[in-house]
Amino acid sequence: MAMAQFPAEVADLAGKAHFAQVSDGPVEAGAIRFFAAAVEDGCSDYWTGQTAGLIAPPALLSAWNRPLMWQPDGSEEAPGLALHFLVKQRLGLPLAVVTRTETELARPVRVGDRVRCEQWLVDVSEAKNNRLGDGRYWTIRVEYRCAASNALFGAEVMGFFGYAGGEPA
Amino acid sequence: MSDFAQTLATLSRVVTARDIVMGAAASRDWQPQHHDHDHALAMNLPGIIMNAPTQTGWLHGYALQWAGQGARIGRWRLKMNRPVCPGMTVNLGGTVTQRKPAWDGFEWVWLDLEMWTSGEVCSSMAMLLCRPNEPNRTALAIGDAEWVCPALLG
Numbered sequence: 001m002a003m004a005q006f007p008a009e010v011a012d013l014a015g016k017a018h019f020a021q022v023s024d025g026p027v028e029a030g031a032i033r034f035f036a037a038a039v040e041d042g043c044s045d046y047w048t049g050q051t052a053g054l055i056a057p058p059a060l061l062s063a064w065n066r067p068l069m070w071q072p073d074g075s076e077e078a079p080g081l082a083l084h085f086l087v088k089q090r091l092g093l094p095l096a097v098v099t100r101t102e103t104e105l106a107r108p109v110r111v112g113d114r115v116r117c118e119q120w121l122v123d124v125s126e127a128k129n130n131r132l133g134d135g136r137y138w139t140i141r142v143e144y145r146c147a148a149s150n151a152l153f154g155a156e157v158m159g160f161f162g163y164a165g166g167e168p169a
Numbered sequence: 170m171s172d173f174a175q176t177l178a179t180l181s182r183v184v185t186a187r188d189i190v191m192g193a194a195a196s197r198d199w200q201p202q203h204h205d206h207d208h209a210l211a212m213n214l215p216g217i218i219m220n221a222p223t224q225t226g227w228l229h230g231y232a233l234q235w236a237g238q239g240a241r242i243g244r245w246r247l248k249m250n251r252p253v254c255p256g257m258t259v260n261l262g263g264t265v266t267q268r269k270p271a272w273d274g275f276e277w278v279w280l281d282l283e284m285w286t287s288g289e290v291c292s293s294m295a296m297l298l299c300r301p302n303e304p305n306r307t308a309l310a311i312g313d314a315e316w317v318c319p320a321l322l323g
Contacts, residue, residue, distance in 0.1 A: 039223060059223075132212070
């Protein structure tokens with residue numbers, strides 16, 4: 001299989017795991033119910049009040065490792081997908097949107113679990129133009145594991161388009 | 170295998186700003202394009218946009234409602250082609266593309282799902298789920314060591 005080509009600005013990021021991080025708290029039932037309300041998911045498991053062993057919605061797999069946006073000690077906001085933000089910075093592309101995700105689930109994430117994740121840069125495209133502007137596509141793979149046992153919860157491949165902004169061509 | 174519809178009934182939803190902001194907050198996504206209209210416009214977007222976990226939650230809920238009690242999602246692939254913004258009426262639809270026996274009493278079901286508006290597809294999702302063929306069983310009881318999912322189609 002041919003190796004992906006990376007722009008010089010991010011070539012040193014390829015081929016290794018980055019930003020190992022553990023969720024800032026355990027998976028908890030209130031957050032699950034809040035999400036279920038947000039997406040109007042009536043699955044009875046989320047609404048019975050029984051929280052022991054409750055399984056989180058698969059759509060929340062990536063959420064547990066996005067840190068809170070404020071800390072009482074005044075420390076800076078930490079972005080959830082740090083490798084993505086580093087790629088944006090290195091490439092000088094301050095804006096970005098997610099274009100695709102692909103997720104595989106190995107085992108359920110349950111209330112009380114803490115989630116550990118690591119991120120890999122998979123590929124970066126040549127310069128591209130679309131209706132958002134001039135930029136590049138890139139792909140990041142994230143693996144989510146149980147912080148206690150290291151068992152794999154699942155993996156997510158995320159595609160992004162980063163761009164500079166201004167008037168699109 | 171049980172006999173069930175190959176086409177999912179279409180569901181229409183009007184997207185509100187609350188849907189987008191609450192979905193982003195509930196998935197701990199603080200990126201401004203999901204709550205700040207002016208910022209979204211500066212990104213050449215038509216307005217605040219629904220994030221990937223919220224779209225995933227909508228499509229998962231839609232598919233699981235159809236699949237019934239005891240179904241379990243194994244894989245999915247979400248492609249977002251155009252932004253989902255407040256004020257849009259979106260339709261959720263889907264078809265079964267393949268079914269195969271899984272463990273005794275369960276089957277794998279491959280689905281193609283779409284979210285579209287005015288004839289244009291906003292997002293599409295290929296999904297694999299496992300569902301029981303018998304009442305009072307749940308695919309969530311399948312052990313971690315046994316749970317090995319086949320690939321998505323396409």
